[in-house]
Amino acid sequence: MPVNHTLSNYSDLSFKTAFVIYVLGLILSIVYYVKQSQVLAEPAKELVGAGGPAVVEKPEATDNSEKWAGMTQSMIWLAIIFHGVSVVLRGMSASRFPFGNLYEYVAMVTLVAMAIAAWVIQRRELRAMWPWVLTPVIVLLFYGGMKLYAASAPVVPALQSFWFPIHVSTVSIGAGVGMISGMASLLYVLRMNQPKGSEHGIMGAILRPLPSAKTLDGLAYKAAVWALPIFGIGVALGAIWAESAWGRFWGWDPKETISLVTWVLYAAYLHARATSGWKNTAAAWINIVAFGMMVFNLFFINMVVSGLHSYAGLN
Incomplete structure (x- = not known):
């Protein structure tokens, strides 16, 4: 079947949009990470009760840093939506599943990884992992888009x-x-x-x-x-x-x-x-x-x- 170049172009645009949003998410996550590091670096405070033993109060994340975490999470989900749209439109453009070449495979694997990560890292104690997870994914997407990109086309006979x-x-x-x-x-x-x-x-x-x-x-x-x-x-x-x-x-x-x-x-x-x-x-x-x-x-x-x-x- 002939390739629908309109859908293919929209797929490419969605891929680039997802990449940009992931980068913005990485920046937000780094800000949160730095703020968390500063909070945790503060010395613990001793609270002495009336006639009771001293209680050590450990520093917790401030509301301000939690806002950055929330913005990061929202940005990630938005990027995943565009990422998913890119994969779906890629398949629709050639009337096949979008696994025909290495560019498409990288897009699919990173989409699955990010969807799972976004679901798991919603937990408060795991939010600081985002810079470490996003960095390799962004590198993969950048390399995939720049070096592995292949125009939408029917798959080779061996894959049919x-x-x-x-x-x-x-x-x-x-x-x-x-x-x-x-x-x-x-x-x-x-x-x-x-x-x-x-x-x-x-x-x-x-x-x-x-x-x-x-x-x-x-x-x-x-x-x-x-x-x-x-x-x-x-x-x-x-x-x-x-x-x-x-x-x-x-x-x-x-x-x-x-x-x-x-x-x-x-x-x-x-x-x-x-x-x-x-x-x-x-x-x-x-x-x-x-x-x-x-x-x-x-x-x-x-x-x-x-x-x-x-x-x-x-x-």
Whole structure:
């Protein structure tokens, strides 16, 4: 079918609008982050009751800083709406699911990651995570829009299959959840070196507003619990599609192999996290490596290595 260039142009405009709003959201989140750091850096006050023991009152976020947090959250949801509109219009412009090239895949994965993050980070104790979550997403969107962009077009014949939207959408959701889990594990490792309330040095000042290590570790674990089965189902559906398209379930294609390795690493992380003999920090490093493998698979395998999954849409 011919491409609807009007819808394609509106998709591109929505993508750019979402990017700008995400950047504004990042600026607002940094302001909130700095204000939180200043509040938490204030010394605790001792309140002495009448004839009673001294009570230590820890500084809390001011109403002013909470306003910045609320504006950040509103800005993020607005950006997600434009982001979603961009993805939907992209698919409508070519009368197909919007997973035909690397630009569209990056847009989809980041959309899933941001939707999940926005839902989870509504909790007050997690709001300080926004600068850390938004920064890599904005970098991905910038790189996707500048270097990976491909004009809307019908998918190549190899992708014209019933399994195409099912396999890619499942993998995208699993990858989006995995991004949240990996980032939480990375922040957990950083926080373990700078325990909450005992921060020191420049790094301590930077990490002061972050949630406790326990909270970050719990978020990473819960996200990985979802990422493992969803991503695994996506890999299994890809194998079924491979049998239909190429006559075999598995051929050790580079993307297949790295996807399997990533899934095994997620399984290893959850196993280590649930095993009493493992320290949570050591388990977190496995999750960070899994996150790194996913990024490696997304860029290096798609853009450099030649294989049966070379559908990046790049010249």
